[in-house]
Structure formats: structure tokens, C-alpha cells
Amino acid sequence: MKKLVFSALTALTLISSAHAQQVVRIGTLADYAPFEYKDASGKLQGMEIEIGNKMCAAMKVTCQWVTMDFDALIPALKARQIDAVLAQMSRTAEREKSVDFSRIFTTAPVHLVAKKGSGISNQPATLRGKTVGVQTASTHESYFRNRLPTSSSGINVKVYQSLDSAWLDLESGRIQAVFADSTVAHDWLSKGGQKAGFALAGQAISDDAIFGAGTAIAVRKGDSQLKAQFDQAIVGVHKDGYFQAVNKRYFPFSILPQ
Amino acid sequence: MDQLALLLSQSWPVLLDGLWISLQLLLLSCVLGFALAVPLAVARSSPRRWIALPSRLFMSAFRGTPLLVQIFILYYGLAQFEWVRDSALWLLVGDAFPCALLALTLNLAAYMAEDIRGGILGVPAGEKEAATAFGMSRLMVTWYIVVPRAIGISAPTLGNEIVLQLKSTALASTITVLDLTGVARRLSIESYTTDALLLAGLLYIVIAAVLSLLTRYGEARLNRHQLR
């Protein structure tokens, strides 16, 4: 009798697992509009969520979105709390020491944002004595840490858990500039930042070694199967025009990698 | 173990900087908090309702809500208002360090006031009666007899509060203050390990132990005239 029940249960689990889809837990942010953010009803929305869901459908996997702070993403990936990271994370040589990345997903030029007429531009001299806000564990933070350390440049850097807190402090005058991706900067400016008297300051800053070629999806080191699946899915949305269509709805400029 | 030693040898300057910020927050909030707590406790123990009520409300508000929420209200919440940004209040809550200090001070004052209030209730009635019999006014009785006695009675509890306050200072790191916890988090993020956090924990324990000894010595000295 016991043997019968046991074999029936095993058969059941085997059958169910054969039909069960692979579950991929994707780590992302909850406060990084317009790429990923939670609306008033707590639903995760945004450009990367939309495209991410489309890619998961194409990959025939069930995706579970898990939100956390940016600096917790890679530790969570390594600790197996999540299987992938899709949070506008730039593919840099530094990060590739700890995780594997898919092919480039979006481009992410970076810019300073400051009050109009404050005289701040991408020239380091204009920032001397001022405070710049950056997101924790971001390439923007390492740019200042490696290229313009406070001791030599006189630029104070305030590190925030979430970029949204940095925007709040910029508006209230606690910091004089925010250094972030042009995309989120554009979004913040269009949703009230411009009205409050802020604008993009100076030229876009480029530094391939620090900022990498663009953003990509991160997976655990050695997880080549998942990486290949994401690579294929990214090629899919880039080629069939879905990416461009969603891009157009969020930004007046394209962030499709060349 | 050797990883911790390596971390210590590489990052001890920043850790020391962070530790100094933590100690500054601790010492300043304890001194200012105590200074605020005494009048709060006296007001709370007053038989006149119009004096006792504001004190009661203040103490309930700061003891009944988490310190983290208080910090966020003072730092992010107040910054929302234009009139705050233009006023003298901005000097207090504009920068992260003074704002954290303000939150820690107000919070500690509420807890200390409750302890001192207990001490006030414990002042022997005979001493108060003797003072009144000598012709001291109510104010003199309060200032010369009740308050010093109450502080002496509540000294052990107050000492405990000081040691607990060290742990509360760790929350300043949530509003970008680079105290010991803030520095440890930065280091931990850069290395993807928790070694820096463990090291910070060790430092906190050592400081807490030293503080415990100091406060116990302080209590003994304060009550040295008491017959044991």
C-alpha cells in the first residue's frame, strides 16, 4: 500500500514538474521611474518591466519580480535570493569580476542635473566645494570615487540608497547636483524638475572604463544557460521592433544599443 | 579572522572617522538630551495640567514611534515645506549631521524624562517637607532638592539609556551621515562581503563595554554621599 502511494506521489511530482515552467526570479528596483517603479496600487510598472515580461514570455519561463535597493542586487544574486538582475545595471569590467552579463540591453549616457544658472557643468572645477548626489553602488558613485576623489577635486559626494531621495534633496537645496543616467534625469525633469528650475548641466560625461558600453541583465557567474536564454530574448525584442515601440512611449530619444 | 585583520589594516582611517562621528553624535545627544529631559520631567510631574499636558504629548509622541520614522520626518518630511527651507529651522535640519543629532536628542530626552520622572516620584516626601518647613519656595525645593535627588535615584537607568543611545546613533547612517555603521555599509558594498559590518559590530561592543564601566563609575560617584 505504502509503495503504491509513494510511486503515485513520485509520478505526480514528475508529471507536474514536467509541465511546470522554469521560474526565474528577477531582482529590480521599486523606485527608479520610468524603468521600474511601483504605482499607487503597489503594482510594478515601467519600461524594463514591460519588456522584461515580454522577454520572459518569449523564453517560456515564469518570471517573479523581486524589488530591493540597488546595492543589494548583486549580493542577493550571489546569495541565490534572485536568479537575474534587470535594473539598468551597467555592464562594467569591475562588475564582471563578480557576475556574468547578457548582451547589451540599453544604452545609458550619464549627465549632471543642477539648478538653471548655477554655473555647474561637466567641468570638475565648477563642482568644487559643492555636493553631488549619486545612487549607492552605481557607476556614477565609482566615477567620483575613482576619477574625482574629494581630497583632490574638492567635490563632496553624498550617496543615497535610492535615487529618488537624491532628487528630493536636490529640490530642497541640500545638494547642488545629481549625477545619474540621462534617461531618468529626463524623466524627473519632465515630471516637475524643469518647472522647479532644474536642467541638465553641461555636456554628457563619457568614460567607457567606468560606465561600460550600456546596461545588461546580470546572472550568477557560470549560469551560462540563463545567460543564453536572455541573450536570445534580447535579440528578439531588439529585432522585432517591440523594444523601439516601448522606447518611443517613454522617451523622445532612443536607448537602443547600436 | 585574517580577512578581518586585512580589512582593518586597509580601512582603519575611514573606520576611525566613522567612529568619531558616532561618538560625537552620542556625546552631544546625551548632553543635550539630558538638558532637555530635566525640564520635561519636572513639567510632566507638575500638578498643573496646562504644564503637564504638552510634556506628556511630547513624551508619548517620541517614545511611541520608531526613531527611524522620527529621523525621516525631520530630514525628508520637513524639507518638503518651502517655509521650513527659508527659516532658521533649516540650519538644524538642512544638513544631515545636525538633523540626525536633533532627532537623537529629542528621542533621548523623552526616554530620559520618563526615567527622571520615576526618580522624582521616588524622592522621599520627608525631604520635600523639610525643605518647605525651612521656608524654601516651591521653585527652590524643585531645583535644590527634588531634581538632584531624582537624578541620583534614576542614575542607573540613565546610565543604561546612554549605553543604549550608542546603538541608536547607528540609525544616523540612513540619512547619509557617515558614522561607523555608514562607513561599514560602504565598505561592505564595495567588497560584497559582510566583514566590514562584523568589524563595526566588534567596535560597538568594545565602546559599549567602556561606556558601561564609565556610567557605573559615574553613578557611584554621584551617590557617594548616600549611606549604603
Next chain:
Amino acid sequence: MAALFDYSAQLLEGAALTLELAFTSLCFGLLLGLAGAAAKMSALSWLRQSAHLVSNILRGIPEFLILLICYFGLSNLINTHFAGTLTLSPFAGGVVALALVFGAYASEVFRGAFLAVPKGQLEAARSYGLSRWQIFWCVQLPQAWRICLPSLNNMWQNLLKDTSLVSIVGLEDMLRKANIAAQFTKQPFVFYAAVAVIYLLLLAVSNPAFAYFEKRANRGYASPA
């Protein structure tokens, strides 16, 4: 103010998680506290001393730091060594941290309470032939419980307030929901004040609850004149 109404469902959801976290941590914390107290009163000196050491360490490190260590370090440890078979969820990480801190304080409180039970009671129970378990459950625990209730009330209130710390590691409690809402609507004061009010209410409910427990525990004892 209208924004508060939009997010009210979210805040209540966060409040539910806060309570879930608090009660779960309370249960485990009480168990840890009892175990710790037993260890501290044990005849084995190594057990006594290590229990004291662990308790002092947990009471000396900021709760915030313990949470960070448990959330990042413990998760890392468990998930890499038990890869796949056992995972520590963020919620569990939070519970572990809060329960450890509560247990460390509770072990001190329970130890004091058990020591305060009159020795005569234990002797009488033993001479009646009650088993060790019966002595613990029927004689020691009810009397110690009565003594430690006021301190437990204090510790419960601290636990409830400490749950706000999990918002920093991303758990979607009340404060985290308020963070997201505050940043999105640019009205931080409204949301943080709302969270403060909810905490006040929760704590205000705790006091009469504990008063009821104390009254029940103190039945049969003469009330002080």
C-alpha cells in the same frame, strides 16, 4: 493629502507585514529567551558563560547592524552552502535578526524572573513528587511570567518599533511603502506622519492588552494598598 488616500491600501498592506513580522519574531524571541535563560542558569559553566557572552554581544551591537549582518551575511552563508535545497527569504532574515535581539534581552528578563520565584515553591513541588517538566510548567512559569510581564511589555514595544528597520533592507513594511510613496508623490511629510500615527495606535493598543495580561497573572495576589 489626497495622495495619502490613494496609497492607503498600500500602507495598510505594509502595516499587516509589520505586524506579521513582529508577532513571528515575538514567538521565536520568547523561545530563544527561555532557552537562553535556561542556559544562563545551567550547572554547566561553559554553557552559562557562552550564553552570557552571546547575550551581551547581541545587546551591545546596534539592532540595525545585526539586521544588516543577518540579512546579507546569513543569507549568503545559508544560500551558498545549502544551494538550492534551503533558502533564507528576506522575511526570514528579518525575523532571525529581530528574534535574536528580543531573545537576548528576554533571556536576561526571564533569568531574573525565574530567580525571583521563591525557592520554597520549588522545594515543595519536588517533595510532592512533581516531574521536572511539571515543576517548570505549573509552578515556575506562571509565577515568573507574572514578574516579567512589565519588562516584556517594554520589550514588545521596542520590537514593534524595531520592525521599522527592515524597510532599510527592502522588506515591504509600512515604512518602506511610505518611502516609495513619499518619493513618488514628493510629499514625504504626509506619509511619514501617517506611519508615525499608525505606530502610535499599534503601541497604544499594546498597553491595555498587557494591562489585561498583568491583571490575569496577578489574580490571587493581594493588590498593593
